[in-house]
Amino acid sequence: MKYLLITLGTISLVIGMIGLITPGLPTTPFVLLTGVLFAKGSPRLHEKLRNHKITSKYLNRVDNGVDIKTRIISIAFMWCMISVTAFFVFEYGTMRFVMIGLGIVGTISQLLFFKTKRKKQDKDIIPSTRINKKQN
Helix, strand or coil: CHHHHHHHHHHHHHHHHHHHHCCCCCCHHHHHHHHHHHHHHCHHHHHHHHHCCCHHHHHHHCCCCECHHHHHHHHHHHHHHHHHHHHHHCCCCHHHHHHHHHHHHHHHHHHHHCCECCCCCCCCCCCCCCCCCCCC
16 A cells, blocks of 8 residues: 555656646646655655755645635636647647646645634734823
């Protein structure tokens, strides 16, 4: 099982890195998927992924969670780019369906793996109740 997770993580990482230079192909969901697969398959590879100068920014960006507005904008922008690429760049055929499939994978990844940002509850901050007294 360990080798299967590492293999799937490597494939996901390759697709994510191709997404850096290919319009319409999402990068973040594939890097996040790689992080999850490496975390379960090889802690050493997961640590390398977290410390790498390119992939660390994708993983660290979502550590604190993503608010719903950002998630919706991200998914909408991803689908706009995928639609342009699938329907205007490629003729009807295999590549169009590959692009749509990658969009579905990206959407599912964003919905499953992005933590929702929660509003901070300031427990430590107590409103000031000091009363200014006049000194005579």
